[in-house]
Amino acid sequence: MIKKIIYPFLYITLLFSFVACKKDFLEVVPLGNQVATTTDDYDKLMNNPVFYMNEASGGQEAVSMGDETGAEAAFLNRGTVWMPRLFQWADSIYKPGDEIPYPFMLREGLENMYLLNKIITEVMASSGGSDTQKKQLLGEAKATRAWLNLLFVNYYAKPYNAATAATDPGFPIIDKADITVQRFDRGSVQSSYDFIIKDLTDALADVPVHPRIVTRMSKPAVAGLLGKVYVFMGRYADALPLLDNAFAAIAANGAPVLYNYNVEFAPGGAFLPIDPTFGPQGPGVNRNDTREAILSKVYYNGPNRGNMFGTDGLVLMPAVAALYGPHDQRLLLYTNRDLDGNLNPGGRLRKYGITWSRYGLQLPELYLLRAECRARTNDLGGAITDLETLRRNRMPAADAQVPPAVAGNQVALIKYIIDERIREFAQEGYRWFDMRRLSVDPIFSGKAITRNLYNTNGTTTVITLRQPDRLVMKIPPYFLQNNPGMPDNP
Structure with a gap:
């Protein structure tokens, strides 16, 4: 059934200040006119920080929903209204009457989608550039659109299940830069993934092997992301050659490279000194550190400082803390002190070594994605090689x-x-997406998903996620009200 859908925020993109653009390019342009004409203009558009920083990176809400974290009620409840709702896997996160009744990720993502569709539609007719340059920009825009759609479908649609994907409601496919009323339906999860795969496949042929800027798409980034999409679909044999291709392109580039935590936490190492309040001096405190980045996207992941989200009160679940060996250097990213500086009464650990989380495609994840695909296709030796390569650096x-x-x-x-x-x-947000995909995996499915809220009186409240409904976020009422007939999730 065809539904109307209106995106009231898309026009805001026309007013953004784009990095390194000319003054006349920043001026307000009448509706319907182009905001760019030359290939160089479109190249500058792809440098827009909204594509790689803060809410556009898509991890902030996921941090609060991963089952690897518990929470200290004394600190969780002092922040915004959205944090406790996300932590408790509430049915409704954004409600009418809230100060901000919509998620920034969805709002900014839709604005970004408008800009990307404009580039995709217009860049090949731009002036002053070669066909190769234009095709590279077209590929970068398509791959970035695929990234956004992958986020949307993993927040607002069911996990991919080959048996039901053709009928499970997806997320509307938006492929035109048009702020007037358009006719959309939610389509299916299958159609959403098909669109993502096509964009990434098209992009792979034209994006550069070596990115000029690590915030922009390249062959290792696109190949790795396409491999990750197939992992989300349970198509591990299809993912493996793409992940291999990503590693081959990285080898040709000579970057990125893994940090060796054994070196950086040793005397004279780059991660020292460890500040008792803010933690080690690692990449998590420097949003511009791209040493391990294949595709750099970052978002703020520290204590709430007036932002919509923060990590106030979040601690490792005891069973997760027990996963670390005593000599695992990643433990140095945690402290047993609460935000007020006092020792946590239960000895629980808080991650204080990460203020800026990486959420594009990082080299550590590429190793783990390939290790998983190798294991699932019965190449146990290859899986162990990848796994131990990462672990020797940690x-x-x-x-x-x-x-x-x-x-x-x-x-x-x-x-x-x-x-x-x-x-x-x-x-850092990764676990939410793993929870979703593993919920339909026979090896992991059928298990209760729980987490602990540690109350101020010393008691513990166990929170259980209602499956399968709350593995999908409901569409915020604000968007439903502005899109009559849009079907919501249960």
Whole structure:
């Protein structure tokens, strides 16, 4: 059934100040006129910070919904109204009457979609550039549009399940730069993923091998992201050659490279000194650190400072803290002190070494994605090689070896790799997306998803996610009101 859908925020994109653009390019342009004419103009548009910083990166809400975190009620409840709702997996996160009744990620993502569609539609007719330059920009815009659609479908549609994807409601496909009323339907999860795959496949042929700026798309980024999409779909054999291609392109570039935490936390290392309040001096405190970035997208992930979201009160669940070995250098990113500086009464750990989280495509994730695909296609030796490559850069070599009982068992190794994803990315938003995809995986499905809220009186409230409904966020009422007939999620 065809529905009307109106996006009231899209016109705001026309007013953004774009990085490195000429003065006349920043002036308000009458509706319907182009905001860019030359290939160089469109190139500058792709440098817009909205594509790679803060809410556009899509991780802030996910941080609060990952089951690897518990929360201290004394600090969680002192922040914004949205944080407790997200933490409790509430049915409704954004409500009429809220100060801000919509998620920034969705609002900014839709604004960005307008800009990307404008580039996609117009760049090939732009003046002053070669066909190769124009095709590169077209590919970058398509790949960035695919990134946004991957976020949308993983917040507002069911996890991909091959048996039901053709009928599960997806997210509307927006492929025109038009702020007037358009006719859309939600389509299906399958059609959403098909569109994402087509954009990335088209882009792969034309994006550069080496990005001029690591915030922009390149062959290793697009190949890696397409591989990640196939992982989300459970198509591991299809993902593997793409992940291999991404590694090959990285080898040709000579970058990025892994940090060796054993070196950087040793005397004289770059991550020292460790400040008792703000933690180590690692990449998590410098949003411009791109050493491990294949595609750099960052968002603020520290305590709430008047922002919509923050990490106030979030702590590791005890079972997650137990996943780390005693010599794992990643433990130095955590403190047992609460935000007020006092020791946590339960000894629980808070991640204070990350103020800016990376959420594009990072080299550590590429290793873990390929390790998982190798394990799932029964290349256990290859999976172990990838896994131990990362682990040797996070802990002493003697601790990095995969336990023999795990190494020889396919299912045990897959579970160990998923645990490694938690160890590497805890409290940075990755777990929410893994929870979703693993909920339809026979190895992991059927298990209750819970987390703990530690109350000020010393008691603990166990919060259970209502599956499958709350593995999908409801569409905010603000958007439903402005889009009559748009069907919501249960």
